[in-house]
Structures are given as structure tokens and as C-alpha cells.
Amino acid sequence: MAWLSKSxxxxxxxxxxxxxxxxxxxxxxxxxxGLNATVFFNDGGETFNKGAEFMAKNPFIRTMxxxxxxGLLLHILDGLRLWIDNKKKRPVAYAVVDGAANSKWxxxxxxxxxxxxxxxxxxxxxxxxxxxxxxxxxxEEHTLFHEMQAIFAxxxxxxxxxxxxxxxxxxxxxxxxxxFQTLGWNHxxxxxxxxxxxxxxxxxxxxxxxxxPIAFHLNLIH
Amino acid sequence: xxxxxxxxxxxxxxxxxxxxxxFETYQVSGxxxxxxxxxxxxxxxxxxxxxxxxxxxxxxxxxxxxCGMCSMYINGRPHGPNKGVTTCQLHMRSFQDGQTITIEPWxxxxxxxxxxxxxxxxxxxxxxxxxxxxxVNTGNAQDANSLPIPxxxxxxxxxxxxxxxxxxxxxxxxxxxxxxxxxAKISQLALLPQGQAERAKRAEAxxxxxxxxxxxxxxxxxxxxxECPKGISLENIARMNREYFSAVFTSK
Numbered sequence: 001m002a003w004l005s006k007s008x009x010x011x012x013x014x015x016x017x018x019x020x021x022x023x024x025x026x027x028x029x030x031x032x033x034g035l036n037a038t039v040f041f042n043d044g045g046e047t048f049n050k051g052a053e054f055m056a057k058n059p060f061i062r063t064m065x066x067x068x069x070x071g072l073l074l075h076i077l078d079g080l081r082l083w084i085d086n087k088k089k090r091p092v093a094y095a096v097v098d099g100a101a102n103s104k105w106x107x108x109x110x111x112x113x114x115x116x117x118x119x120x121x122x123x124x125x126x127x128x129x130x131x132x133x134x135x136x137x138x139x140e141e142h143t144l145f146h147e148m149q150a151i152f153a154x155x156x157x158x159x160x161x162x163x164x165x166x167x168x169x170x171x172x173x174x175x176x177x178x179x180f181q182t183l184g185w186n187h188x189x190x191x192x193x194x195x196x197x198x199x200x201x202x203x204x205x206x207x208x209x210x211x212x213p214i215a216f217h218l219n220l221i222h
Numbered sequence: 223x224x225x226x227x228x229x230x231x232x233x234x235x236x237x238x239x240x241x242x243x244x245f246e247t248y249q250v251s252g253x254x255x256x257x258x259x260x261x262x263x264x265x266x267x268x269x270x271x272x273x274x275x276x277x278x279x280x281x282x283x284x285x286x287x288x289c290g291m292c293s294m295y296i297n298g299r300p301h302g303p304n305k306g307v308t309t310c311q312l313h314m315r316s317f318q319d320g321q322t323i324t325i326e327p328w329x330x331x332x333x334x335x336x337x338x339x340x341x342x343x344x345x346x347x348x349x350x351x352x353x354x355x356x357x358v359n360t361g362n363a364q365d366a367n368s369l370p371i372p373x374x375x376x377x378x379x380x381x382x383x384x385x386x387x388x389x390x391x392x393x394x395x396x397x398x399x400x401x402x403x404x405x406a407k408i409s410q411l412a413l414l415p416q417g418q419a420e421r422a423k424r425a426e427a428x429x430x431x432x433x434x435x436x437x438x439x440x441x442x443x444x445x446x447x448x449e450c451p452k453g454i455s456l457e458n459i460a461r462m463n464r465e466y467f468s469a470v471f472t473s474k
Binding site: 003004007010011012016088089090091092094098099101107108110174177178181183184185186 | 232234245295297298299303324326329330331332394396397398399401429430432433436437438439440441442443444445448449456457459460461462463464466467470
């Protein structure tokens with residue numbers, strides 16, 4: 001297996017790992033967003049709570065939760081490794097750099113956007129994952145839906161969540177299509193479609209996520 | 223060739239790889255807008271020589287945009303502000319009277335400065351030597367038409383082969399990555415029947431050499447493609463990824 005670890009440690013291998021874990025996280029977001037969007041049914045969180053309970057009890061989902069944390073950790077560590085490695089490749093910096101002339105700012109700032117996202121994820125996990133999985137505070141009278149109402153009552157939390165969603169949108173805007181390029185999928189037949197789906201996905205998913213704390217805060221969801 | 227452009231030049235001066243460099247500021251006047259950028263530096267150098275100073279060292283050879291020797295990172299961009307040109311094909315009409323122009327060498331761990339604006343790009347040669355070749359029989363060349371090549375493959379191979387190895391991709395990349403260069407060199411051979419014998423070994427060997435030389439990884443920002451004077455496409459990097467991983471999983 002030396003051949004595999006050698007190639008995964010090459011510059012191309014590190015990128016492959018980044019792309020595969022990234023697309024895995026992209027697929028997770030679809031499930032996460034779809035389930036949470038049921039709060040917009042305005043049924044007092046009935047559908048949402050049912051879904052949350054299913055996610056908490058189903059053995060397959062619980063296993064995937066471990067895989068998800070593994071994937072997230074790999075994505076973070078590999079990203080950190082790439083960032084450290086790449087920094088060393090230009091020991092003397094340019095005095096003048098006109099980056100905007102040849103690339104998008106968010107494509108050059110994936111490390112920064114990823115760090116902001118990580119900070120957001122830590123706060124987010126503390127708010128809901130820790131609460132629902134590691135404490136006994138979840139009862140029939142105080143469901144996850146009620147906890148969302150309580151958390152999003154704070155305007156500071158809402159601002160943090162909206163900023164998190166903006167970071168997510170830009171991270172995905174580059175990451176989605178970039179992952180396919182790394183996997184070698186670049187062809188005049190389907191690359192325009194990938195880029196189009198990537199942009200739509202990044203913007204729509206971030207808007208739906210951002211709408212939740214805002215709607216809760218404004219009491220639009222009961 | 224007298225003109226009416228008066229410019230302030232901030233040029234990186236560095237004696238050799240061992241000493242630290244710094245910017246020096248020079249004023250040049252009466253520059254014609256029909257001069258190429260290199261001719262403008264020639265004017266400055268003539269004056270420096272007359273004044274008994276050390277002229278600015280810079281790379282140049284053909285001065286017609288096909289050899290890839292001229293480099294220079296001008297006002298934050300490799301080969302200056304125009305698209306699809308090398309520095310020798312950049313003309314002073316692209317600048318305004320009174321403008322300050324900052325000129326730096328390519329900055330990369332794998333491209334050490336030799337002097338002033340001249341960097342050592344032999345890392346590229348070693349990447350080519352690692353696998354950028356084909357085996358051919360000695361004797362007469364066979365009839366060209368005996369090897370059928372699909373038109374689109376020939377076109378893509380030709381487009382990749384347009385790479386002149388100038389290093390603008392490395393200079394433009396925030397990671398000083400040489401993926402556009404290496405992928406063009408892999409592609410031009412992988413696409414043609416003559417390149418099939420060494421195909422898998424080539425991809426593995428050239429990528430390994432690229433990493434060995436100290437170039438960075440790819441962030442897919444597309445800066446290399448945007449700054450490439452020969453318009454080498456990012457499709458080549460995707461092809462290199464395919465070539466490399468299919469080689470990794472199938473080679474013995």
C-alpha cells in the first residue's frame with residue numbers, strides 16, 4: 001500500500017482527498033438543508049421533530065454521523081496541510097499583486113473561508129449537536145424545534161449564522177466546481193453544466209440555511 | 223526612437239542568489255509608446271552603463287513572443303497588464319505618462335533568483351527530462367498518414383504543445399504551482415499515438431519530479447490560464463489528474 005500513501009501525499013493526491021471529502025460534505029448539506037427546511041411548514045415543528053428523532057435513532061444515520069465527522073476532519077486536516085505546504089512555495093512575497101486581474105477573490109481565499117466555516121461549525125455544533133446528543137435537556141416539552149426558537153432569539157446568534165452562511169456560499173461557489181476539475185472532469189460537454197449547478201447549489205442552499213435563523217428571530221416560524 | 227512617456231521604475235535588484243535583494247527606483251524619460259517593454263529596459267540599461275552602473279539583468283532571447291525567455295512580474299502580473307503576450311510583446315502604449323511601474327522577478331521556491339530579474343527555470347527542464355519524451359525507432363520516419371489521429375486530439379495536442387515554458391503560470395499562481403506547465407507537457411504526448419508507450423510512467427514520473435522541485439499544489443483559481451501567453455487551457459490540468467490517477471491505480 002506504499003504506492004497509495006505515496007500518491008495521496010503527492011500534490012495531486014492531497015487535492016484528490018480535498019475534492020472527495022468536499023463532495024461528500026456537499027452531499028451531507030443537501031440532507032441537512034432538506035430536513036431542516038421542514039421548519040418552514042409552520043406546523044409547530046412537528047415534521048421537523050419527527051425527522052430529527054429519526055436521524056437520532058436510525059443506526060445507519062448514526063454510523064454515517066461518524067463517517068461525516070471523519071470526512072470533515074480529513075477535509076480540515078488536508079486543507080491545513082495544503083495551506084502550510086503551499087505557503088512554503090513562495091518564500092519571498094511579491095511587493096505588488098494584482099490578483100483580481102486573473103482570478104476570483106474567493107478562489108484564492110478558500111483557506112480563510114474554510115477557517116471561518118470551522119469557527120461557525122464549532123459554534124453550531126455547540127448549539128444543537130451538543131445539546132441534542134450529549135445532554136438530557138431534550139424532552140417532549142422542549143424539543144429541538146423549541147431549542148431553535150430559543151437560540152435564534154438572540155440577534156448576535158442570527159448575525160453569526162448569516163455570516164456563516166455567506167462564508168459557506170463563497171466556499172461552495174469555488175469548491176463545488178473545483179472538486180470536479182480535480183477529479184479530472186473538465187469537458188466542453190458537461191463543465192458548463194457543473195459550473196451552473198455549482199453556482200445554483202451554493203447560492204440556494206446558503207439562502208435556505210440563512211433564512212432559518214432570520215425567520216425564527218422574526219417569529220415567522222411558529 | 224524618441225517619445226513622450228516619463229516613467230518611474232521600481233526594479234528588484236539582487237546581486238545573486240545568496241544576497242538579499244531590494245527595490246531601486248529609476249526615472250526614465252522620453253520613452254516612445256512604440257517601444258516594447260524590453261526596449262524600454264534597454265534604454266535604461268544603456269544609461270546605467272554610460273553612468274558606470276551595473277545594468278539590470280533580465281532574460282530575453284527571440285523578442286518575438288515565441289521563446290519563453292522573457293519573464294518579469296510587472297505591476298502585480300506576469301508579463302504585465304495585457305492578455306496573451308510575453309513581456310517582449312508588451313508595448314509602452316499600454317502605460318501612461320507619469321506612471322510608476324513595479325518590476326519583480328518570478329517569485330517561487332523552485333525558481334531561485336540568479337540576478338536581478340533573472341531566475342533559474344531549470345526545474346522545468348528536469349520535469350521534462352523525467353518523462354516528457356517518446357521512444358522512436360531509428361531509421362526513416364514512417365509515413366505520417368500511417369498513424370490515424372482524430373482531428374480533435376491533434377488540435378488539443380497542438381494547443382498544449384504551444385506552451386513555451388516561460389513560467390508565467392508558476393509566477394501567477396498563489397501556490398507557485400507548475401501544474402499548467404506539467405499538464406501541458408503530459409497532454410501533448412498523452413493525446414497522440416506516439417506517446418502511448420510511456421504514457422503511465424510519464425504521468426507518474428513528471429508529477430513526482432514537479433513535487434520534488436518544490437512547486438505548490440493547485441487551488442484551481444485559474445490564474446495560470448488567465449496569465450498564460452499561449453492560452454494553455456485548464457483542461458490540461460484535469461487531463462493530468464486523470465492520467466496520474468489512472469497510472470497510479472494501474473501501473474505495475
